Amino acid sequence: xxxxxxxxxxxxxxxxxxxxxxxxxxxxxxxxxxxxxxxxxxxxxxxxxxxxxxxxxxxxxxxxxxxxxxxxxxxxxxxxxxxxxxxxxxxxxxxxxxxxxxxxxxxxxxxxxxxxxxxxxxxxxxxxxxxxxxxxxxxxxxxxxxxxxxxxxxxxxxxxxxxxxxxxxxxxxxxxxxxxxxxxxxxxxxxxxxxxxxxxxxxxxxxxxxxxxxxxxxxxxxxxxxxxxxxxxxxxxxxxxxxxxxxxxxxxxxxxxxxxxxxxxxxxxxxxxxxxxxxxxxxxxxxxxxxxxxxxxxxxxxxxxxxxxxxxxxxxxxxxxxxxxxxxxxxxxxxxxxxxxxxx
Numbered sequence: 001x002x003x004x005x006x007x008x009x010x011x012x013x014x015x016x017x018x019x020x021x022x023x024x025x026x027x028x029x030x031x032x033x034x035x036x037x038x039x040x041x042x043x044x045x046x047x048x049x050x051x052x053x054x055x056x057x058x059x060x061x062x063x064x065x066x067x068x069x070x071x072x073x074x075x076x077x078x079x080x081x082x083x084x085x086x087x088x089x090x091x092x093x094x095x096x097x098x099x100x101x102x103x104x105x106x107x108x109x110x111x112x113x114x115x116x117x118x119x120x121x122x123x124x125x126x127x128x129x130x131x132x133x134x135x136x137x138x139x140x141x142x143x144x145x146x147x148x149x150x151x152x153x154x155x156x157x158x159x160x161x162x163x164x165x166x167x168x169x170x171x172x173x174x175x176x177x178x179x180x181x182x183x184x185x186x187x188x189x190x191x192x193x194x195x196x197x198x199x200x201x202x203x204x205x206x207x208x209x210x211x212x213x214x215x216x217x218x219x220x221x222x223x224x225x226x227x228x229x230x231x232x233x234x235x236x237x238x239x240x241x242x243x244x245x246x247x248x249x250x251x252x253x254x255x256x257x258x259x260x261x262x263x264x265x266x267x268x269x270x271x272x273x274x275x276x277x278x279x280x281x282x283x284x285x286x287x288x289x290x291x292x293x294x295x296x297x298x299x300x301x302x303x304x305x306x307x308x309x310x311x312x313x314x315x316x317x318x319x320x321x322x323x324x325x326x327x328x329x330x331x332x333x334x335x336x337x338x339x340x341x342x343x344x
């Protein structure tokens with residue numbers, strides 16, 4: 001492979017299609033590229049549901065948004081991938097090597113196409129990759145792909161840029177739910193599509209009640225996504241806090257979620273996208289990771305994960321081989337409360 005430490009690209013494409021949390025974790029790499037090449041345009045290829053992550057990001061000039069329903073027609077899909085690939089890039093950074101990324105690479109004539117160490121069947125699509133990337137925090141691992149450029153991650157955190165207009169939208173939203181500007185807020189994310197990473201909703205509800213006993217002025221905003229409303233309602237009902245625990249009738253946008261977490265003094269949740277938004281806006285967070293590893297936790301005292309002392313944790317599995325989900329069901333709200341009180 002050729003030495004690329006001295007290149008001076010004028011247009012860069014970064015490919016990170018999904019999931020939302022992984023896209024947030026790519027923002028340090030985007031910032032590092034912008035710092036290294038301040039005069040270059042940086043474009044991002046991502047899925048439609050993730051595109052809002054890059055709103056207001058000063059490092060990003062353009063977002064190619066993949067709208068899946070519009071690309072069901074193979075001819076339209078190929079045309080789109082060709083348009084992206086032939087958009088005049090000098091450097092492409094692909095963090096995933098997913099099929100849609102590979103289609104773009106097939107049409108791409110960028111002289112440098114950088115990725116992680118690819119399997120043999122992908123190697124013709126890329127020009128450079130690091131032979132080894134050290135483990136650790138997930139955003140650090142992503143930034144490891146940039147090593148051939150002479151770029152090194154130095155604990156840069158993910159960044160979500162919330163505008164004043166978005167903060168005002170969050171303020172109006174909270175006001176409509178009876179939450180005043182003077183009341184401290186905790187955002188709560190009780191849902192996850194994997195049962196091995198979903199703390200029981202009843203535990204979340206009890207935790208909020210325990211927090212209120214110690215911090216009676218606090219209010220709680222429950223976040224949820226599509227098809228997750230019932231979990232949020234269970235948390236609210238088990239808390240017994242009435243209108244001190246609020247939620248929307250329908251899921252809000254990613255930008256509203258970011259602004260609400262930005263407004264909060266603490267975020268509590270499972271190992272899913274909102275925890276990364278908390279890091280991105282600078283709000284302290286407490287995560288109950290379940291089967292997830294610590295690689296998803298930003299290395300800072302402000303961002304804490306609470307895990308029981310079990311030999312099998314973290315297993316990374318989607319099905320509990322023990323059969324009792326002990327890393328979740330056995331973690332009592334009282335154990336998490338101690339961490340909360342240390343932060344707020």
